[in-house]
Amino acid sequence: MGKTLFEKIWDAHVVQVVPDGPTQLYIDRLYAHEVTSPQAFDTLRDKGIKVFRPEQVVAMPDHNTPSDQQEVINDPIGRKQVETLAKNCAEFGIKHFAMGTKDNGIIHVVGPEKALSLPGMTIVCGDSHTSTHGAVGALAMGIGTSEVAEVLASQCILQGKPKSMRINIEGELQKGVTAKDIALYIMAQMTTSGATGYVVEYAGSTIRNLSMEGRLTLSNLSIEMGSRAGIIAPDETTFEYLKGREYAPKGADWDKAVAYWKTLKTDDDAVFDKEVTYKAEDIKPRITYGTNPGAGIAIDETVPTLDGLSDAEKVQLTAQLDYMQFKPGQKLEDTPVDYCFLGACTNGRIEDFRAFASIVKGKKKSPNVVAWLVPGSWLVRKQIIDEGIDKILEEAGFELRLPSCSSCLAMNPDKVPAGKLSISTSNRNFVGRQGPGARTVLASPLVVAASAITGVITDPRKFM
């Protein structure tokens, strides 16, 4: 029997199977950020050990970095985390992309765009959205801080082997539908725990036709349905994207690498533990109405009603809608919004800014909204400026900010105030995620752009 792509990568990294226990899996790349690493470095210090393979570790601050200026972090606690990361990297000999330098950005944007994440690799980071890197054909998993310490100390983790699932999307995407909408659609079908325990491979003609940026967006959201990782077989789109990037193999090494990467696909006779297929034409631009990313609808649908739900489900839905200040059966289109956020490791890439600009070009930002447009990295920001997108944004009344996780989570100054409604390209609409009491509607860059112009939740197809 053939092997799945996931199994090929997994098997190539098995150091040993611990007797009556998990697998000892070798890790090619560890990424570290300032929030989940300090206690891991402390563990090494407590034990008096060094980093085992420092050249395989790359670190950068992203969660606490402000998006308005990066001279100084005013919040003393955030500043301390960022300084601690710099200090730990210096002490342990780890590559560090410091705040405000051209190398910095959100890890899940920087890793692929510098070709630090390559097909066939095992990649981990103390961050659940590590699933993003699976889009290049790597096995990429989020881990906890104890595991970060384990990888620093041994370049390995102990893991039970996940099950495998394939999600096929077939057909052509409709106008105004993006990778973000595919992800929000899948999640609504699968629920937020539907893929728990699985590594999910995305396949099918729709996925083949997605750009690398779109694939990264899709893979980013894998964790929101509980999956251990998302993965997409590398192909010409992948090779084209990686070629010539800073850390990509060069010359003869490149040819050798590509020859290997071409073997990284699921064999025809491989069997998945679970397989589902969706049709691209069923997917419309989407928004969420609740407080988990699976609680979503097509933009022209209405919020679900309580009809036919069990008592427990009624309680859950009512709690979500109370928080969001929405009503069962309500139409969400035309609901006034207060904040618009373009960015995060979900939608902070060049293609997302191009999409946003395509909608707002020649129009004006609604005076009723605060808009945060935050590139995912300094490289993305440079591309935006090189392509003149910043001018389009400026003319429409938008300001381009500095790379950061920004308003994706309430750890830096970009907090949405309590009670305000935000329409956001980020990946989580949890209670308080964008700030205590903040209400978040997740959507694609196109939907956020259309809403930023009108000041109300707006179907972008009206502007296309």
Added chain:
Amino acid sequence: MAKQKFNIIKSTCIPVAIDNCNTDLIIPARYLASTTRDPKFFGDAFMHDLRFDADGKPIADFVMNKPEFSEAPREGVHEIIVGGQNWGSGSSREHAAWAIAGYGVRVVISSSFADIHRNNLLNCFVLPVIVTPAFQQELFDTIAKNPQAIVTVDVPNQTVTNETTGHSEKFEINGYKKHCLVNALDDIDYLLSVQDKTIAYEQARAVK
């Protein structure tokens, strides 16, 4: 987190019947700013925004503030949380496990856990116990009738028992991890002890 040996835990429970209780609820993002692992700091932050309002006053109708469940865990009391399904979804932050451990909880029982959080709990010497939805519901019902109801988690025998009804279920844990929990050993020490295997793997791969 404190390494504790696991044997048989017999305790009253705190019922937190929230499905998809994500790690942002277990510990809000602002507590992630710590660079240490102080158990008291993280224990105080556990479920903070459900326990306290914006002025820091306890929210009376949240289960952990009800008189019958508000006592901090100690031996035999509130060492077990019975949680809703898909416990610990969302962020990979181990801070959520530190919060649970710091509060004094030793076992979380649910019908399902998010993968990363489940690993994090184990690494923090909190035992995640997966039971059937029916068993989970019976536990909630039992505790609703009698907050003093006792649940026994027997790690060596891998059983969990609702002492009120006498119903018992077996739970999964691999032999390696059981050995670690019973003897208070952690993964990093194990991985360091097999470093020769890692080096052999690297060398074999370099030849290819």
